Amino acid sequence: MEESQKILIVDDEKDLCEILQFNLESEGFSIDIAHSGEEALDKPIEDFDLILLDIMMGGISGFKTANIIRKDRGFQVPIIFLTAKGEENDVLTGFNVGADDYISKPFSIKEVVARIKAILKRGKKKADEKTNIVYKELIVNQKQKEIFLDGQNISLTRKEFEILLLLMKNMDQYISRDEILKRIWDDDVIVTERNVDVNIARLRKKIGAYATNIKGKSGYGYCFKDKN
Known part of the structure; x- marks a missing residue:
């Protein structure tokens, strides 16, 4: 049996994390949760296949968290930003720090699942090459x-x-x-x-x-x- 792909959800809204966890586990994913960027960075980032990362959090922002993952630690795990903001500048900043996709709140669970599956499918070959x-x-x-x-x-x-x-x-x-x-x-x-x-x-x-x-x-x- 193929091992479940692992997703890390990073968001300080606990209710939203629980909703995402329930629905993504129903799709066969293995889910871990962090409620801050600091908590996320304490986890073994290399073990995850994708990260759902909120931008506006207490403590370090999602942008800073992504920058540490990408530039300081050198991990290329796909990152999807989740944010209540939809301004063009935020989108550009997200992609500049290495985002693979960007979803504005409120969003539908179906949209999140579809985006995740598309990125994981696209990145599978690339990830295998980096083993x-x-x-x-x-x-x-x-x-x-x-x-x-x-x-x-x-x-x-x-x-x-x-x-x-x-x-x-x-x-x-x-x-x-x-x-x-x-x-x-x-x-x-x-x-x-x-x-x-x-x-x-x-x-x-x-x-x-x-x-x-x-x-x-x-x-x-x-x-x-x-x-x-």
Whole structure:
């Protein structure tokens, strides 16, 4: 049986969330809910197939939330904005921060379902292609959390895997030790930049010829460099 596609609903109107959840689950989708942008960003964004995102919320706005998902974290999950506003400027802002679609409130549930199915169908092939991040003979499978080097599965710890994934998704861009700590060790209490250096050293040993692609630069952090 095919696994249900996962949708994250982000809206501070709890009644609306419940209505959307009931109807979308009736269509066979798996639903999770966040009532703020901050709550949404604490969830594993990479696990969702689509996000329904309200623009006007308490705390950070839907625009800011989408910008963090797209630019800061590098996730390309489809986003549909939900908003009571219908002004042209809001529509343009939404698309500028990476919206795939835009639905003004009030809306019909049938319209929402139709838009969701259209975007998921359109994006399925594209999403499948992004399951793997590939650099020559080094392959990172994001869904299965596996690394292949010259066709052989290599064993990494969870931290090593997440560091390599982060660096390869941001190829040729330096990421500071502090930023790596925030993204990879956010669940730990006491860590230092030395933790990053130790894991980088172990990671380099495990990825063989590609160890030299991981560059460190004082004051800038680490980067996975394309040496072509």
